[in-house]
Amino acid sequence: MDTHNVSSIPEYMQYLLTLKQNLRNAESCKGQHPKDRKSRDQLVLRFMLQLMMRSDLANVRRDEVRTNLRTTFVPLPYSPCLNSLLDLAKVMINDLLLETHHRGKFLVLRSVTPPTRMNAIMAVVEDEDGDAILLQLYYQEEEDERAAKEILGEGTIVIVKEPYLKLMSDGEYGIRVDHLSDIIFLPRYDGRVPKCWKLGLAERTASVNTWKTKGNGYFKECNYHAAIEQTKRFDAALSDLESVSIAPKPAEKVLFRKAQALSSLQRYRECCEVLKFLRMDYPNNMEAKGELSRAINRLLEQESGKYKFKQLHAEAFKLCPPHLDHATYVGPVTVKDSGSRGRGLFTTKAVKAGDLLLCEKAFAHAFADDTTAASRQKLDLTLLINPGTDTVTIGGRAELIQLIVQKLYRNPSLMPVITDLHHGSYMPAGVSEVDGTAVVDTFLVERIISLNVFGCPLSSHQIYLRDIEEEVTQKTNAEEAGKKFYSCGIWPMASYINHCCYCNAQRSFIGDMMVVRATQDLEPNTEITFWYHTPVANGYDERQKRFQHWGFKCDCAMCKDEQTTKKSVSAKRNRLGVDFKKHFHPITAASIAKIESIIAAIADTYSQPASKVPRLCLWAPQLVLTELYVRRKQPAKVIDSALAVLAALGYVIEGGSLPRTVGTPMVIKQWGLLEDSLVECWLHLCKAYRLVAPDLEKQAEQYARITYKIVVGEDETFDETFRNVLK
Numbered sequence: 001m002d003t004h005n006v007s008s009i010p011e012y013m014q015y016l017l018t019l020k021q022n023l024r025n026a027e028s029c030k031g032q033h034p035k036d037r038k039s040r041d042q043l044v045l046r047f048m049l050q051l052m053m054r055s056d057l058a059n060v061r062r063d064e065v066r067t068n069l070r071t072t073f074v075p076l077p078y079s080p081c082l083n084s085l086l087d088l089a090k091v092m093i094n095d096l097l098l099e100t101h102h103r104g105k106f107l108v109l110r111s112v113t114p115p116t117r118m119n120a121i122m123a124v125v126e127d128e129d130g131d132a133i134l135l136q137l138y139y140q141e142e143e144d145e146r147a148a149k150e151i152l153g154e155g156t157i158v159i160v161k162e163p164y165l166k167l168m169s170d171g172e173y174g175i176r177v178d179h180l181s182d183i184i185f186l187p188r189y190d191g192r193v194p195k196c197w198k199l200g201l202a203e204r205t206a207s208v209n210t211w212k213t214k215g216n217g218y219f220k221e222c223n224y225h226a227a228i229e230q231t232k233r234f235d236a237a238l239s240d241l242e243s244v245s246i247a248p249k250p251a252e253k254v255l256f257r258k259a260q261a262l263s264s265l266q267r268y269r270e271c272c273e274v275l276k277f278l279r280m281d282y283p284n285n286m287e288a289k290g291e292l293s294r295a296i297n298r299l300l301e302q303e304s305g306k307y308k309f310k311q312l313h314a315e316a317f318k319l320c321p322p323h324l325d326h327a328t329y330v331g332p333v334t335v336k337d338s339g340s341r342g343r344g345l346f347t348t349k350a351v352k353a354g355d356l357l358l359c360e361k362a363f364a365h366a367f368a369d370d371t372t373a374a375s376r377q378k379l380d381l382t383l384l385i386n387p388g389t390d391t392v393t394i395g396g397r398a399e400l401i402q403l404i405v406q407k408l409y410r411n412p413s414l415m416p417v418i419t420d421l422h423h424g425s426y427m428p429a430g431v432s433e434v435d436g437t438a439v440v441d442t443f444l445v446e447r448i449i450s451l452n453v454f455g456c457p458l459s460s461h462q463i464y465l466r467d468i469e470e471e472v473t474q475k476t477n478a479e480e481a482g483k484k485f486y487s488c489g490i491w492p493m494a495s496y497i498n499h500c501c502y503c504n505a506q507r508s509f510i511g512d513m514m515v516v517r518a519t520q521d522l523e524p525n526t527e528i529t530f531w532y533h534t535p536v537a538n539g540y541d542e543r544q545k546r547f548q549h550w551g552f553k554c555d556c557a558m559c560k561d562e563q564t565t566k567k568s569v570s571a572k573r574n575r576l577g578v579d580f581k582k583h584f585h586p587i588t589a590a591s592i593a594k595i596e597s598i599i600a601a602i603a604d605t606y607s608q609p610a611s612k613v614p615r616l617c618l619w620a621p622q623l624v625l626t627e628l629y630v631r632r633k634q635p636a637k638v639i640d641s642a643l644a645v646l647a648a649l650g651y652v653i654e655g656g657s658l659p660r661t662v663g664t665p666m667v668i669k670q671w672g673l674l675e676d677s678l679v680e681c682w683l684h685l686c687k688a689y690r691l692v693a694p695d696l697e698k699q700a701e702q703y704a705r706i707t708y709k710i711v712v713g714e715d716e717t718f719d720e721t722f723r724n725v726l727k
């Protein structure tokens with residue numbers, strides 16, 4: 001949804017084809033012993049030369065403002081190792097066969113070069129026989145979280161469970177590890193370290209103890225939040241602390257860590273309780289005081305849906321990445337069965353247009369945004385190629401896989417939040433733990449991301465402001481505006497919302513928070529829907545093509561109508577649309593008359609009432625005409641035309657047309673389809689009413705405000721955005 005899917009762009013298709021050819025070439029070697037495998041020394045020399053060349057290049061580029069485009073691909077899915085190490089048999093590098101998952105086997109390897117970090121962390125590794133090979137560890141922590149040299153520094157000893165030997169595109173051989181639990185890092189004292197390697201090894205361990213030590217450093221500096229945040233192992237922190245915190249007077253530090261872990265898991269009520277307890281026993285702890293007030297605010301957001309949205313905006317622009325410290329609010333909605341659509345999100349009570357349904361913090365959010373100078377400085381984009389599903393995307397998708405597998409691996413209690421999401425036909429392995437370690441199937445996560453990911457701007461408000469700067473003749477529907485974003489994330493609750501072209505909700509973003517509001521008044525037990533793709537205005541097949549990826553065809557009233565619309569009628573609408581654009585240079589009374597007649601002709605191509613089937617080819621030209629009337633200072637025509645825009649989108653409004661009886665209110669009997677430009681449409685009405693029907697001005701302003709709130713997520717910025725219009 002709204003991500004940069006470039007699968008149909010020729011240059012990227014070529015990438016995909018080349019990759020598939022390479023994979024076919026590799027596949028033809030399946031089961032063979034690698035030929036002419038390089039000796040350990042040859043491999044090390046080659047690797048070190050590449051490492052030096054890369055660091056030279058990095059020095060040259062360091063000061064440049066640039067966009068860094070990396071390419072990575074998702075191999076064909078294979079299951080993580082589901083066997084205990086005790087049930088696996090040891091093999092050596094020389095035993096390995098190409099393009100083969102060595103099920104039931106494991107390797108013990110030691111790195112003999114420093115690591116490099118590209119799409120994966122890579123180093124040359126050897127076995128006890130002195131044979132060497134390249135090892136590629138995918139989806140490990142990012143460099144700023146944990147340096148590659150800490151993960152796979154020279155001398156690191158690892159076990160690779162059920163190794164997969166692949167032929168790489170440069171003709172070399174490598175072991176690729178995609179599942180985090182398929183690699184076991186062995187500390188020096190581990191009994192499984194071969195005798196010949198026992199001496200002179202650097203101490204390393206990825207155990208919770210190491211993280212505790214690291215966290216302690218932060219704790220000593222009173223950086224409590226960083227102490228837990230650094231490790232991101234909230235499950236482990238909680239279970240470690242559980243036993244000590246039941247003592248009659250638990251230590252201050254223990255309570256604080258517990259509160260932090262609970263806060264990071266968004267368990268704010270429990271967090272508040274722990275902090276209150278802490279405050280009673282340690283009243284001088286000022287950090288606890290601050291944390292308690294923060295946790296109380298989060299709890300308020302979580303339970304009431306009340307946010308200081310201006311503050312959220314400010315934080316989104318200040319933080320990079322814009323990961324906000326705010327709670328998720330789940331409004332009057334619940335997940336229920338939606339028949340052939342699988343599960344869906346339904347209202348639990350009646351709601352009004354503009355009401356907040358969800359304000360959800362992303363489970364994971366990959367930021368790749370170029371709208372601020374700071375973010376442009378380090379715009380890292382990845383071209384993610386998936387030859388299994390023939391898709392190529394640009395943006396943060398690859399990072400999102402890494403973020404999610406890491407988060408689940410460290411916090412298995414969160415696993416169902418992701419694995420319960422729609423994953424199409426992918427068959428999960430069904431094993432969640434082996435040898436006391438969480439098993440996270442990277443390919444399941446990838447599949448879930450591909451079906452549930454949302455592209456997102458840094459701020460919908462910012463995008464909206466940019467859009468209203470556009471010239472009047474470029475005014476267009478959202479489909480043509482092409483809302484596509486490099487940043488992306490997973491919002492689990494919003495992922496249960498199904499698509500409908502004639503939808504009743506809209507999403508917007510502030511940093512990594514997604515805001516979902518109703519666009520219509522809804523009865524209890526109504527299924528909430530929004531757009532996965534903005535519907536193509538004219539053409540059933542073209543519209544449905546966009547949903548192919550999700551495996552459904554939309555059967556809403558608009559789609560059914562499109563399906564039965566004759567090709568000649570569609571062609572006529574297209575012709576009229578082209579003709580419409582020809583009459584703006586210059587604008588004269590004659591050209592306006594022509595525009596009016598074209599719009600009337602477009603309206604004539606529809607047979608169903610707009611109140612049942614919104615008219616996607618009509619509303620945008622009608623809005624352009626409204627703005628021409630605004631420029632020509634013709635308020636009565638503005639009112640007539642603006643109401644026609646709303647009617648074209650399915651609104652049924654009473655009491656707004658001229659002539660009218662003073663004192664009768666304007667009533668929206670039915671809300672229609674919501675387009676962003678409707679904020680301006682209501683504002684045009686507002687100003688026109690001020691001149692010819694002043695008693696309706698405030699009402700129109702109120703509807704503009706509600707529409708704005710739906711589009712940008714909040715209405716706290718409405719007055720300052722339209723200060724000039726409203727005065």
Ligand SMILES: C[S@@+](CC[C@H](N)C(=O)[O-])C[C@H]1O[C@@H](n2cnc3c(N)ncnc32)[C@H](O)[C@@H]1O
Pocket residue numbers: 340341342343344421422451452495496497498499500549550551552553554555
């Ligand atoms: C993001 S998930 C939405 C939640 C999903 N229905 C579930 O059960 O988890 C997307 C999937 O929902 C289903 N879906 C969404 N909109 C649909 C629609 N209008 N008609 C049929 N299926 C739909 C498709 O299977 C699609 O791949």
